[in-house]
Amino acid sequence: MLPSYDTDEASQRVIQRITPYEVFAYSTLLHEALHVQGLINERLTECAANDAVRWAARFYGLHQTQANWLSRIAFDQSTRNTADHVPQPLRSV
Numbered sequence: 001m002l003p004s005y006d007t008d009e010a011s012q013r014v015i016q017r018i019t020p021y022e023v024f025a026y027s028t029l030l031h032e033a034l035h036v037q038g039l040i041n042e043r044l045t046e047c048a049a050n051d052a053v054r055w056a057a058r059f060y061g062l063h064q065t066q067a068n069w070l071s072r073i074a075f076d077q078s079t080r081n082t083a084d085h086v087p088q089p090l091r092s093v
């Protein structure tokens with residue numbers, strides 16, 4: 001059963017507990033799921049996964065503004081984790 005957030009306040013409480021690392025972990029899970037579905041281009045898969053965070057958040061009942069915010073965090077974390085910590089030949093974005 002999916003959670004539902006009846007009020008802005010309830011969904012805001014959920015948002016405040018989510019860390020950027022959790023958003024990154026979720027986008028990584030979505031990234032790998034997209035590979036399983038047949039997407040093989042790393043950059044497109046990463047982009048689609050980060051955008052999918054928005055749609056997953058909406059699916060779980062968060063408001064559009066909050067879902068957009070989570071997706072922006074996913075894009076930001078993706079950039080940080082690929083550009084700063086992964087050697088050049090392994091970078092996907």
Ligand SMILES: [Zn+2]
Nearest residue numbers: 031035042045
């Ligand atoms: Zn990949």
